Amino acid sequence: MMTTLRQIAGQRICLTFDDGPHPDYTPSVLDLLGSYGCRATFFLLGDSALRYPHLVQRISREGHSLGNHTFSHPRLQYRQGEQGTAQILRCQQVLEQLAGQRPRWFRPPYGRLTPGLAQAATQLGLTTVLWSRSAIDWGPLGTQRGIARRLRRATAGDILLLHDAPRRHNHPQYMLTALPNLLARLEHDGIAAIGLDEYAPLASV
Numbered sequence: 001m002m003t004t005l006r007q008i009a010g011q012r013i014c015l016t017f018d019d020g021p022h023p024d025y026t027p028s029v030l031d032l033l034g035s036y037g038c039r040a041t042f043f044l045l046g047d048s049a050l051r052y053p054h055l056v057q058r059i060s061r062e063g064h065s066l067g068n069h070t071f072s073h074p075r076l077q078y079r080q081g082e083q084g085t086a087q088i089l090r091c092q093q094v095l096e097q098l099a100g101q102r103p104r105w106f107r108p109p110y111g112r113l114t115p116g117l118a119q120a121a122t123q124l125g126l127t128t129v130l131w132s133r134s135a136i137d138w139g140p141l142g143t144q145r146g147i148a149r150r151l152r153r154a155t156a157g158d159i160l161l162l163h164d165a166p167r168r169h170n171h172p173q174y175m176l177t178a179l180p181n182l183l184a185r186l187e188h189d190g191i192a193a194i195g196l197d198e199y200a201p202l203a204s205v
């Protein structure tokens with residue numbers, strides 16, 4: 001059976017960071033999450049993980065959840081099922097090797113879940129995770145004010161999409177500026193930021 005997660009239940013929120021790891025931003029994100037006692041999920045690219053293995057290890061060591069975001073973020077078309085499978089599998093192998101744990105979560109590049117990708121993820125035992133709210137921390141809408149405004153609306157139940165790498169037109173520097181306010185408000189409102197591994201412990205799946 002295919003599962004796609006877009007929201008979570010309870011007085012909790014899942015922050016998800018895509019396209020990393022990146023040495024200019026991921027350490028700052030980890031520092032901030034740590035100082036608020038928050039956990040998150042990092043949807044990593046296999047090729048970036050190979051370049052910065054120490055960051056993959058730090059993410060894992062600090063109790064965050066690992067997600068598979070393919071090896072190199074391809075723009076996959078409808079018919080490229082085999083390429084999709086290879087992309088997910090290669091990322092999975094890299095992350096497992098570097099972190100010593102098997103990622104359980106998959107997010108397709110650009111949020112485009114083609115039937116081929118969905119099937120490949122399911123076959124690898126991965127749950128596909130989309131989102132209920134996006135910071136839109138990229139492109140022309142990804143201004144400091146715009147990101148801050150959208151993060152003010154993030155609330156319990158959300159799976160929130162953020163980016164911690166400057167890939168293409170991402171603006172992680174603005175995301176980082178807005179992140180402390182979000183974490184402080186969640187703490188104030190009693191909303192726990194948790195990783196997906198905590199949300200769905202293996203025993204309950």
Ligand SMILES: [Zn+2]
Pocket residue numbers: 018019069073109110
């Ligand atoms: Zn991405």
